[in-house]
Structures are given as C-alpha cells and as structure tokens.
Amino acid sequence: MAEKKAIELLETKIQELRELNKMEEIDMSGEILLLEEKLEALKIRTYSNLSDWERVKIARHPERPYALDYIDKAFTDFYELHGDRIIGDDRALLVGLAQLQGKPVVLLAQQKGHSTEENKQRYFGMPRPQGYRKAKRIMALAERFSFPLISLIDTPGAYPGLEAEEFNIGGAIANNLLAMAKLQTPTIAVIIGEGGSGGALAVGVADRVLMLENATYSVISPEGASAVLWKDKGKTKQAANSLNLTAEHLLKLAVIDEVIPEPLGGAHKDPQKTIASFKKVLTRHFAEVCDTPPDELLAARYKRYRSLGCYRTLSDNR
Amino acid sequence: MAEKKAIELLETKIQELRELNKMEEIDMSGEILLLEEKLEALKIRTYSNLSDWERVKIARHPERPYALDYIDKAFTDFYELHGDRIIGDDRALLVGLAQLQGKPVVLLAQQKGHSTEENKQRYFGMPRPQGYRKAKRIMALAERFSFPLISLIDTPGAYPGLEAEEFNIGGAIANNLLAMAKLQTPTIAVIIGEGGSGGALAVGVADRVLMLENATYSVISPEGASAVLWKDKGKTKQAANSLNLTAEHLLKLAVIDEVIPEPLGGAHKDPQKTIASFKKVLTRHFAEVCDTPPDELLAARYKRYRSLGCYRTLSDNR
C-alpha cells in the first residue's frame, strides 16, 4: 500500500519535471531519467509479486479494458448480431462478425458496463440464457461459413435469477459445451478479465485458451468459496490464494495455453499496451489454428479436454 | 337436416326391433335387414355429397377422435416426452416415442381438449412456440436414432397471442419447416382433423402426407377468409367452398398422397372404424418409406416440395 503511494508520488514528480523540461533554459533530462529508473524498479518490486487476491482485484478493476475495447482496437469492422431468435437479446454477451488480419471471424464477447446504467442493462456482465443461446446460434453460423470463433471472456458468472432458471440456464450452458466440443471451425478463447465458472466456460471450450496475466478463471469466486467452505465471509483472501485462479497457476495446470503479458500494475495502467500485447499473442495462435486442418483441430480439441483432470491410480494392494 | 333426422329415427327403430328380436318367439330379422338397407341408402345419399362447409363442421366436431385416440389405438407403448428445454412444455403439441408394427417411431401430435378445462390447458389445440420448439428438438432425436417421424395434425392454427409473438412463433415455425426439409429420417404427416395454416404445416412437411376424408387443410379458416376477402362475416360457407380445403380437393392439387376413408357421416360416428382405416393406410405408407433408402427419400421430398404450386408461363409476344 505504501509502495503504491510512493509510485504515485514519483509519477507526479516526473510529470512536473517534464513540464519544467519544456522550458528552453532548463534541462532536467538527467534528473528525469534517474527518477524514471527508480520508478521502474519500484514498480517491478511492487507488482511482480502480486498475491492472487491482488490479481483478483486487478481483474475486476473498473478501469480495466472490457471486451468492446479489444474489439475496437484489435479487430476491424465489428458487425454486431443480436438476439437468440427465441426470447431476447442479452447485452452481457455480445456476438458478431469482425475482421482479424483481413479474415472474417465470429466474436463472442462478454461485456461489463462502465456505468451503473450500463451495468443495469448488461446485468453486470452476467449473461442470461438468452445470451448463451445467441452464442450457440452464432456458433452454427461460424461453422456454416468456416469462420473462426473467438471468445472474449469476462464475467463474474452466469446470471443467477428466477428468469434465468425458468429459461433453463443450466441446459443452455450444457448445450453450448456440447456445441463447442463438436464445432467444425477453429476456436480461440481469451480470458481478459474475470472467468467466472460455468458462465465463462460456456463460451470457453476451444482449440486455444489464452489468458491475460492478471485475469482470473475459477470454479467459484473467492467470496463464494469462503462462504461455502469456511462458512466465514472473512476468508476471501485465503480462498483466492487456494483456488489457483491466476494465469500463472492455470498455465501449470494445462488449462490455458499461454499467458498474455500486461503492463506493470495491470491492464488498466496502459490499455493500449495491453491490447497490443493481446493482439500479438492472439494473432500468432490465430494463424496457427487457421493453418491446421479442421480434422486435426477437432482431434486435438477432443484430446485436450478428454485428458483434463488430475487423479491417482489405486494399486490393488493398497 | 330432415335427412339427418330420418337417419336418427331409422337407427332408433332398428335398435328397437333388435331388442324385440332377442325374444325367442319373435323373428324380426327380415324386417331388420330391410330397414338396415334403407338406412344405408339414406346415409349414402345424405353423407356422400357433403358440402365443403359440412366437412369443416365434421372436422371440428367435438366428438371427433383426437390425436391421443389414434395414439392409444393405432400405436403401442406411447412414451411422452416433455418440454422444449428452453421455455416450457406445450400441451397442444405432444411429442413422444411409440411403437408401430414393432418399430420405434417418434410422434408429433396436435391435441385438442375434450372439456373446457382441458381446452384451456391445451389452448384449444393451438400450439405455442414452446410446442414447435419441442417438436424441433424431438426431430433431432428422431434423426439421431433413425426413428421414423409421424405427425398427427389437428389444429385451428398456431396460437395467436402476445406471448407467442414475444417468443417468435413465426421464427419457430420457419425453423421447423427448414428442419423437416432436411430431416434424415422417414417422415409421414396425417391430417386427422383441422389443418390450420402455418400451425399445421410446421409439423407437416413430410415424405407422405395423408388426410382423413373429412379433415380440412387450409391457408386460412373459412371465417378468416370471409372477414379478410369479403369483409363480411356472413360469407363463411362461400369461403369454405372456395378454399378447396377438403381431402378430395387436396388430392387433386397433389398436396396430399392419399385420402383415408371415414365411416359415413364422419369419424365421430364410428371412431374405432376410423382408427382402423387410419392404421391400414398409415402402415402401408410406413412400410414403403421405411424400405426406401434415406437419400432417395430426401431427394423425393425435395422434388415434391420444390414443384408445389401452379402458375402460367408468359410467352414473349403476349
């Protein structure tokens, strides 16, 4: 905490010196360089050892870039498609066509709101069955036209509510898992913020799963785990550290394929840099999957998910 | 009208004579035979020249056998499946598994209610989107397991109401048409009562379309046509006679493949005989479609629907 204050102070100081430096008669460039080095060192010391709970907070940071920021900057010609053709149009899970490196792709994007009003409309980024069924409809479109499918995942979870249950949200999620298992087109999922349980996985079964450095992906929120396992709302940090929900952990567990680096302190410190980093990693994987014959992709996808899990074999004489 | 009264009187008289005949000392069999012949002649005279409007009334007769009567008597082991997996379970369009001649089939059955209470539950036989989507779900099941699909059609039409519109009933019907066009399994549709426009067709695209003698199948009800075309509610009979909605007409128009005979006066006069007649014709077609390779069925189905319609070619010099 003290370190963060120091970083802010240093940043202000450097800014001031830069202003001074603009006047012709004053040359502060030496001092500025010195301070910048100090700042960088301090930042590294502060941010490179973030606890898992700190990363949870970064993943949820309200100024963190959301799906549409990536869509605007890393893709071109986003053409949103609306509606599940059945009930409605979910605003927490957007779908549409876009171009990536001159190729058409289908996007699935979980989108949080920046304002209270927007969050109300977007159910705080928690998709309802309408959203998942819209996604499923658009998967069929992707398959028909061999458009690669790219999911941007950022949700606290599927929306918990009476309406969602009435419209069989569990069945909607299950059917998306099945659809993505069979989908005859290249698929990439990127967890850009919160990967909230089944609500994230429902658009996250893919040939490549990438993850921002400070994003999280978990079977339950730290708050939920704290309440369920410890029966104590105060164990949130401990739960966060136990759940192995950061990109670093998930890479080790072979759940994701690559970690997309963020600027020191998190994506919100430099959205532009983050999105550039995102695009760099994404396009590399994109080129790979687009160059792989569909049959191979499906076989590899099957193998990947079939082998997920960790258990011990029992010997007969134990 | 007078003839119908005469028929009833004769029927009562014959019944009385039969009672008398039971007494050992009285032999009325000659008289009975005579009266029965008279009755038969009268019935033929009365019923074989039914007007189209009279057939509409027979098709809607409240004592006419409904889908479940056919299912009970002409099939075995009906195992109903419920729900569209999305919104609800429609009671006007039932689906399930059953056996026909020892073979498993999938049934789609539009079911009217016999009582006010039942009709309320079944929306007077008018399916809602929930029903059409349940049917679509079950078509996929039929396809997966190569179960032939048999539809029993009996509806005034799809349910017109706000909820139905909100749940995109038009889209639901359209998607069923598309699904039935492609369905990789033998399909038979039987119009057993009212074939009410798009609501009937939505389960009626098939390799064989059969129709009870007094059933109707129409783009609009006579009442609707009267109101729309004549702007006069009194033109119902005239509309009925113009619409060509009886089995006889539809056979000529190549919309249906065979007319299933009903007892004189209509199915409700002798449901058992009607169902036997139904079963006889159905099983013949059933055997045929089951013996046809799927590719051939699909090609023939395509050709059938592609060629429906009637128009004139314009010559260049007209």
Place this chain on the structure above:
Amino acid sequence: MAIFKDKHYLRVKLDKETDESLWMQCKSCGELVFKRRVRENNNICPYCGEYFFLTARERIESLIDEGSFTDISKPIMAADPLLFQDTKPYPQRIEDAQEKTGLADAIIIGSVVISEIAVIIGVMDFRFIGGSMGSVMGEQICHGMEEAIRNQCPFILVSSSGGARIQEGILSLMQMAKTSVVRAQLAEQRLPFISVMTYPTTAGVQASIASLGDVIIAEKGAMIGFAGRRVIRGTIAEELPPNYQTDSFALEHGSIDRVANREHLREELSNVLRFFVRQ
C-alpha cells in the same frame, strides 16, 4: 394485358398517381412536399422522416450500384388453380394489380451489384395484392436462390408482405414449405442469405423464408410478426404493448439481428456482405 408486350415485362413504370401532381401532402406531418424530392430521398418525408412505401423497383435502385440491375425473374404469372372468386374473380384481381404496378406479380428477382459484390436479390412489392405470396412468388424466390447457387453468390430477400395469397388456397401455404426446402439447399452450399424485413413482414412470409436468413435486418419502421393485432384481439382480447410487432419489439425479443434506417440499408448490406464474400 398490354404491359407484357416485350420481354422486359417486369420493368416498373412510374406509378400513375405519382405523376398526376407535382406535390404531395405528408400523411404524417401534413407538410406539402415536392414529390421528386421525396422520391430522391428514398420515399422518406424530408420534413418528419416518415417512410412511404417503395415500389420493388425503387427499392432495388435504392440498394444497388447504379445501373447494375438485370431483371432475371422467371417469365411467369399467376394461374387460377381454384377458380377463386371473392368480391371479384382472381384473374381479374391479378390483372388489376398488374395494371396498377406494371409487375407480373408481387416480387422481382434481380441480378445486381452492391458495393461491387454480385448478388441475387428478390424484392417484394406491397402494392401487388399486399405483397402476398402465392405460387408465383414462391417460385420466384426459389428461382432466385437457385440462381445464387448457380452463380455461387449471396442471396438477398427484401420482404414486404402481409402473408399468403389466400386466392390460391393451400397452394399458397405450400410456398412456405417450398421456399424452405430450397433455402436448405442454399445452406448446404454455404451461401449466405440476408433477409431484409420491411413494412410489413408478417404471417406466412415471416413464418417461413423471411425468418430463415443467416442475418436478418429490419428496416426501421418495419412491422414484423405472425398474427396481427386484429387476429389477437379477435381471438383472445389481450392487451398489446404499443410497440407490438415493430422493429424495436422484434429486436428486443431477439427475432432479428439488426435494425437499419432506410437511408443506411445499402451500407448495411455492403457491410455484412463483405464478411461472406472472399475477395
């Protein structure tokens, strides 16, 4: 039926009424407008933005690269299979509609170019017996899709229809199935079908081909739905929301992908087509 003298029988003549006077009064805002100005403005009132009907030919012109239209409609017109007569005989009704519109039936099929992309387009004309779908329209739509398959290009259908052509009875109902089976062929060929719903896209057309687009775009102000207000009130006396069956209702309830203003429809089509056509 003198209008069918040459091969280009489907060429739209200017609506007579339009030519009778130079000015018209907007029914919506009451302003007196110079007709040509309205026409040049896609039949949108320049004062209040109210949309007036476009004829099929006007619609086509408003959507395509200039001069790229070739009429490829099949040379067919309605028969009278049922010898149908309501307040007038069906053949008479057809002849009247042909005289009024200069069209053989309620749809034109064209080979056109939109933003340099060749497409086959079908456009309905509401003036022709309410844009109703009978055997001719069904056949023309199928023909259009088959032409798209032959040319391996996208198919666009602009709907403006109250539903089935009652005067052809069951045969008009069967056009719902007929267009659906050919639409399945288009899907099989992985060719895109863009459905544009305008005022009105209802009943038999909405419950079949119009709802089967890979992408469904509604024109602002469209009416979209299955059962009209009158039917619902007649059957179940239900209270209906003010936006019932409007474009916003359809979007809110997830039945369509997008809504576009008439003046942006061309750009809209150009934007979506680009994804489907490999340059």
Place this chain on the structure above:
Amino acid sequence: MAIFKDKHYLRVKLDKETDESLWMQCKSCGELVFKRRVRENNNICPYCGEYFFLTARERIESLIDEGSFTDISKPIMAADPLLFQDTKPYPQRIEDAQEKTGLADAIIIGSVVISEIAVIIGVMDFRFIGGSMGSVMGEQICHGMEEAIRNQCPFILVSSSGGARIQEGILSLMQMAKTSVVRAQLAEQRLPFISVMTYPTTAGVQASIASLGDVIIAEKGAMIGFAGRRVIRGTIAEELPPNYQTDSFALEHGSIDRVANREHLREELSNVLRFFVRQ
C-alpha cells in the same frame, strides 16, 4: 485407508449409522419406522412417502435386474493438485468421505442389466462430499460413456450432486467440458444417453452432462437447477416461487422430459430403453 484392501474397493458397506439402531424417526412425519422396512421400501417412508437418500449402491440395486451389477469403475481416487486446505486438508476430507461411504469417490460405474437390456450406468452418491464432481467423477463418467461405446449399449447417469468439487478448483470446472466432449462421441455413435436427475442435480452437474441426456427423467422430489436459492437471494434479493427448482418447476419450464416416482423409476428406464435397443 484400510477399506481399499481388495480390488472390490468400491463395494458399498452398510452405512454405520444405519446399523446402530433398528429404528429411525422419519424427519417428515415423525413416525418411528423399522429401518429395514424403510430400506426395503427404496428408502421411502412407508407412512408419509418421504424419500430419504439412497446410497449409490442402493440406487443401483433399486434399478437393475437382481444380481446383474458388476463394478467397472476405474481404480482411481482424488489427488490434491492444488494442495487445497479449507477447514481441513483436501486429502483428509477425501479420506473421511471414503471411510464414511466405503466409496473411492462420489460415483460408481457399473455394468448392469435392466429388464434384460445390458447398459452401463453411473450413479452418484451424495454422501461423498455432496456428490461433488471433481477429476475422479469426470473421469469415471467419461469412462462409463466409453464403455458404453465399446459395448455399443446405452449409458445411464443418475445424478445426485451439488455441483463442482471446489477443492480441485478449475480442474473440477473443466470436468463439465470433459464430460461434454465425450458425450459428443456417444452421440456420434448414436448410442442413447438417459439422464436421471435426483435430489439434488444442481450447478456444475446440471449445467453440463446431466442436461445433455437424449431423455431426461427426474425422480419425484428432485431439486434441479443452476443457482441455488441462497445465491439468488444473496445476489438479487428476488422473490422465488415455492416450487423453485423442484421437479414440477423443471417440467413446467420444459427442462426435463418426465418425472417418475422412485418406485417406478426402474419401469420407467425399462420403458424408455426398449425404444433404443433393437431386439
């Protein structure tokens, strides 16, 4: 872990508590009942009809032709990939559950015969950490489906689970995907999958494999849904109907095919299986 001495480590021992006394009091009606009578009655109270939990092994016995059960579960048990510790270490929790239930984990896979039809069945046991799905359950379900493919026979899954095994973190979430990809193989092979939902079938299990049955049958009294009452009230303070997430709620809202009483479940399975198995 003495219970794993022989190969038949999954054989269910009688629940100790059950053996301590001969009588039990029904929580629902308060009647004192002879335990054996309850057991013989499918764990249904003979007085009020209340259902008590069935162990996995009891469930199997209640559904199959007598003596037809062979345990074909994979010989595996939970690892501790995250070194997870809440109020106790995860390995300890596993050991406690194993001691209590005589099971290696919360599911048994069996090769059984139901009405003379050979099937592979998977049955969850709620006593084992709430029937939660971790790596072992995911693997066993996949193994069961693969055995069904090998034998070209139907697969039945009887769910009783509160959801994912939190102690395995993301790996338990991944079991939803894992079981779904193998389920796709079963579909590819055109083999039937009958999902039976009992009390409770919720969260991760309901939102994956349990909802993917060709036919879904709920046991009367089941709880079916994604988010529990507590979560919903905690998040949005919404009023919930009294039948929330009951079998009747699921049936009414179209999420399941059928509801069957426990005593009819065997007949129910027999009835449905007959359609899918060519004699």
